[in-house]
Amino acid sequence: MDFHDRHVVISGGAGALGTAVVEALLAAGATCHIPCLDEAEAERFRLRGHERVKLAVTGSLADETAVEQLYQAITPLWASIHIAGGFAAAALRETSLATLRQQLDMNVVSCALCCRAAVNAMTGGAGKGGRIVNVAARAALEWRSGAGMVAYTASKTAVAALTVALAEEVAKDGILVNAVAPSIMDTPANRHAMPKADYALWPKVEEVAATILFLASPENRVTRGAVVPVYGKS
Numbered sequence: 512m513d514f515h516d517r518h519v520v521i522s523g524g525a526g527a528l529g530t531a532v533v534e535a536l537l538a539a540g541a542t543c544h545i546p547c548l549d550e551a552e553a554e555r556f557r558l559r560g561h562e563r564v565k566l567a568v569t570g571s572l573a574d575e576t577a578v579e580q581l582y583q584a585i586t587p588l589w590a591s592i593h594i595a596g597g598f599a600a601a602a603l604r605e606t607s608l609a610t611l612r613q614q615l616d617m618n619v620v621s622c623a624l625c626c627r628a629a630v631n632a633m634t635g636g637a638g639k640g641g642r643i644v645n646v647a648a649r650a651a652l653e654w655r656s657g658a659g660m661v662a663y664t665a666s667k668t669a670v671a672a673l674t675v676a677l678a679e680e681v682a683k684d685g686i687l688v689n690a691v692a693p694s695i696m697d698t699p700a701n702r703h704a705m706p707k708a709d710y711a712l713w714p715k716v717e718e719v720a721a722t723i724l725f726l727a728s729p730e731n732r733v734t735r736g737a738v739v740p741v742y743g744k745s
């Protein structure tokens with residue numbers, strides 16, 4: 512896959528999956544634009560010294576102004592990959608309104624705002640189409656498995672529905688929109704949280720990144736509106 516001379520936004524690019532995606536994109540020649548929540552996250556990011564890594568401290572991507580400013584600075588935009596998000600495990604009766612809103616903000620609102628800004632960048636001015644890839648979760652495809660994490664499941668299900676609906680809306684603009692739905696991935700945080708699990712069953716972040724890269728690439732010529740399970744052996 513060839514991303515030479517192509518600008519790509521990767522929200523959540525400094526996280527576990529995000530870093531693997533950025534590494535793969537850099538190897539394929541892309542210029543990677545990564546919004547960071549704060550200076551500390553930008554400082555910590557281990558690929559920060561790379562000449563084709565452009566970091567921007569934006570604050571939360573649930574903030575409309577922050578997202579608009581981020582995308583205005585990037586032209587022409589080829590692809591936008593929305594990995595920012597997070598997990599909250601709790602039964603609904605133990606979920607506060609604050610947690611519910613936090614889950615919706617970090618998973619759906621950030622994704623929707625980035626999708627909107629990306630579509631505008633890909634269709635206005637120099638824009639001639641592009642690729643968008645969102646990150647849902649297995650629970651977004653298998654709702655029963657969301658017991659004990661209802662707010663998370665609802666928010667990731669919204670990401671999946673948004674993906675399919677938007678894909679129809681912008682297909683004629685030459686923008687292909689898709690998502691991946693990971694099961695539990697092999698990350699340091701998950702190993703720490705589940706020390707007795709069989710890690711061999713979990714998909715590796717590099718493997719999930721490979722699927723994302725194809726969906727975001729010019730080589731993806733016809734696939735849109737898919738929410739692709741990336742489960743490994745689990």
Ligand SMILES: NC(=O)c1ccc[n+]([C@@H]2O[C@H](COP(=O)([O-])OP(=O)(O)OC[C@H]3O[C@@H](n4cnc5c(N)ncnc54)[C@H](OP(=O)(O)O)[C@@H]3O)[C@@H](O)[C@H]2O)c1
Pocket residue numbers: 522523524525526527528529547548552570571572573594595596597598616617621646647648649692693694695696697698701
């Ligand atoms: N890990 C899994 O097993 C798993 C399974 C299914 C789906 N997913 C999804 O896959 C994605 C990546 O997971 P991961 O394990 O790589 O997570 P991660 O390491 O925590 O990375 C997520 C990144 O998103 C950023 N972020 C969260 N909310 C944000 C906001 N409102 N504005 C800006 N940035 C924000 C985080 O910043 P901070 O670190 O500064 O908060 C972090 O850099 C997430 O969407 C997650 O829900 C993960």
